Amino acid sequence: MTTTVLLPSSIALSPTLPDGVRTAAYDVREPLPDALLDADALVAWGNPTEQLADAARRMGRLRWVQTLAAGPDSVLSAGFAPHVRVTSGRGLHDGPVAEHTLALVLAVARRLPDLVRAQDEHRWAADLGGVQRLPHEGGEFRSLAGARVLVWGFGSIATRLAPLLTVLGAQVVGVASTAGTRAGYPVITAAEVHEALPGTDVLIGILPSTPATRRVLDARVLGRLPRHAWVVNVGRGSTLDEDALLAAVREERLAGAALDVFETEPLPASSPLWDEPRILITPHAAGGRPVGADTLLTDNIAAFVRDEPLRNLVRR
Structure with missing residues (x-):
């Protein structure tokens, strides 16, 4: 019996297939054609919400979804x-x-958004160049050297990011569901985070979207940060209270923010976040390249047809 795996049009994929498995391409932007509805597995990447819901309603034989x-x-x-x-x-x-998170942190440390605006105005921003104060002098975050970085959501991305921050001189502490040491870095729990926030120069959010993380980066959390601190969010937009952040930045209770993810995406043109000069916006650009997707699919397709455990299983 042949097993059919549907591959999305949004990315070029060529996994190695075991005997008895065939793939078929589908357009993520359109409803699945009737001829593909009896597929056994669906690979998702960039699928609009309405098309995923349509597939869920109509694919009667589906047994596995790999996002x-x-x-x-x-x-x-x-x-x-x-x-x-x-x-x-x-x-x-x-x-x-x-890489993207490091780029955002360095951009706000070195005031690149302000420098780009000065360039647009043909203005030599002497206050941002020439003779400068030492890093952290005057209570500003201007360098990773000696900076205290709190990474909330210390999973595999954070363990890749932390050494990059460390090599530039930052002191990194993670926040996760269990305390201890991960990849050589101290990790605290959310119950302890409020004690760490006042001594933080940069708060980086890499949290998933779950009921427990919804707007966990709220006014109470932001209010514990020092006035010179920056917030960087590359996890999910639902984890940050955007209204509370905007108010804190406008009232100069926070230095600013760099945001790659938002509660509503695309971010509406009417959002006041666009016009706030102390908020740097990128369009969910951090994770747009699934490196090693073919290897993951090769492993999981083989495991699927043999009824063996799947990698990265989140729902049985």
Whole structure:
């Protein structure tokens, strides 16, 4: 009996297939054609919410969904039947997200948004160049050397990011569900985080979207940070209270923020976040390259047909 795996049009994929498995391509932007509805497995990447929900309603033989996204929230909320196994793309985005996060942190430390605005105005920003104060002099975050960085959501992406921050001189502490040491870095729990916030220069959010993390980065958390601190969010937009952040930045209770993810995406043109000069915006650009997707698919397709445990299983 042939096993059919549907591959998305949004990325070029060529996994190695065991005997008895065939693949078929589908357009993520369109409803699945009737001829593909009896497939056994669906690989998702960049699928609009409505098309995932449509597939969940119409694919009667489906037994497994593999999302290439690190966070499986869109698949888990699409309405697939309880017996359909779901696996994530955890690990595929560690390098790209770590690079993007480092770029955002360095950009705000070195005031690149202000410098770009000065360039647009043909203005030599003498206050940002020439003779400068030493890093952290006057209570400013201007360098990773000696900076205290708190990473909330210390998973595989954070363990890739932390050494990059360390090599530039930062002191890194993680926040996770259990305390201890991970990859050589101290990790505290959310219950302890409020004691750490006042001594933080940069708070980086790499949290997944779950009921427990919804707006966990709220006014209370932001209010514990020092006035010179920056917030960087590359996890999920639902984990940050955007209104509380905007108010804190406008009232100069925070230095600013760099945001790659938002509660509503694309971020509406009417959002006041766009016009705040102390907020740097990138369009969910951190994790757009699932590195190693073919290897993950090769392993999981083989395991699927042999009824063996799947990698990155998030729902049985």
